[in-house]
Amino acid sequence: MKTKKSSPVLAVVGLILLVAGVVCSILARGGAIGEGAGDTGKLLYALSLILALVGLVTCIAGLLRGRSGLESRKTDVRTLALASLFAALCYIGFSFFKIDIPVGTEKTAFHLGNVFCVLAALFLGGLWGGMAGAVGMTIADLTSGYVTSAPKTFLLKLCIGLIVGLVARRVFHLDREQRSVFAVHGATRYFTGCAAAPGGGAVCAVSLEERDGAVSSVAVVYRTDREDPVAEVDLGNQVIFDLQFWGKSWICALGEEELLVFNTKGEILGRYDAGGVTDFDLGGDGFAALVLPGSGGQTLVTVNAKGEELGRLALTGGVTDVSVRGKYVAFLAGQTCTIAGKKLEPWFSTQEVGSATQVQACTNGAAYLVSGRSALRVLP
Secondary structure, eight states: OOOOOHHHHHHHHHHHHHHHHHHHHHHHHHHHHHTTHHHHHHHHHHHHHHHHHHHHHHHHHHHHOOOOOOOOOOOHHHHHHHHHHHHHHHHHHTTTTTEEEETTTEEEEEEHHHHHHHHHHOOOOOOOOHHHHHHHHHHHTTTOGGGGGGHHHHHHHHHHHHHHHHIIIIIIIOSSSOSSSSOOOOOOOOEEEEETTTTTSSSEEEEEEEETTTTEEEEEEEETTOOOOOOOEEOOOSOOOEEEEEEEEEEEEESSEEEEEETTTTTEEEEEEEEOEEEEEOOOOSSSEEEEETTTTEEEEEEETOOOEEEEEEEEOOSSEEEEETTEEEETTTTEEEETTTTTOOOEEEEEOOOOEEEEEEEESSSEEETTTTEEEOOO
């Protein structure tokens, strides 16, 4: 990935604005803080300080552009329009929705301008949101009798936007754009499915490849901080139905013939013959539930990471649906919904299933019976 260099034009423009603002503020300072200073002198002094702050921010942005992992995004008309809109909302929130509060010889105000400043940072990101809030609130100060507070307001609202944007993006992972975190472009691979580890540290994809004159399914394991695969596992000449991570390092793959469990290093931990599987769920805490053909009906089995059976239950009426979450298994068999543990010891069942055709297990031991447009929660 190429990193953009710093923008010299932007840095030079910012430096020019900074110098101009500092010079103007020095010249206007006497007429703003002296005895009998008028509103015009205070306004010129405030505008000079704001110009210096804008120059400082612009210069820093030009120097840091493309560094420290910051990506320069093209500024489009929509971004500028939204920034202008939020600046106007900040102005309106301060000028028309405020309550002045006297504090000694000074005064402060309770207003809604800061609300729009925070919203701008959430919608536009820290830099654009902070600039929108700073501009809108500064204009409000200059036109509402808070001239001397305008430079402080500009700096504070800019900092509010930057902090809110940083926390929203880094802590809560909120971003106004869906950015690609990891991508693989394989000209020689045909991917048919994939799964991501909890936390996003690893990805496993199933690829169809020709090996020894036959088409094989191959599990390819990637780390999201590099492009080259870290491991490959030959899953055999079978179609893979589903793929799921068990924790951050174990991966379960179910095919039309076999269930395999392997780790992110490519080491196979267990196998289980799953030929004829008609229904399944791989979502348990380190185990899967499979519905297999049996004598006179169907057989429900649970399998752990070593390929060992944890439980086996013969069902003469057949299984309509099965679901696994956490350490619980829920299944519909005939007109009965049963909730069991991973070893398939039934500990709750009900025949009040109505017209339910699907069941969804929950990690707390409850289950939902789904039929058409409705869902019924079953609480043991």
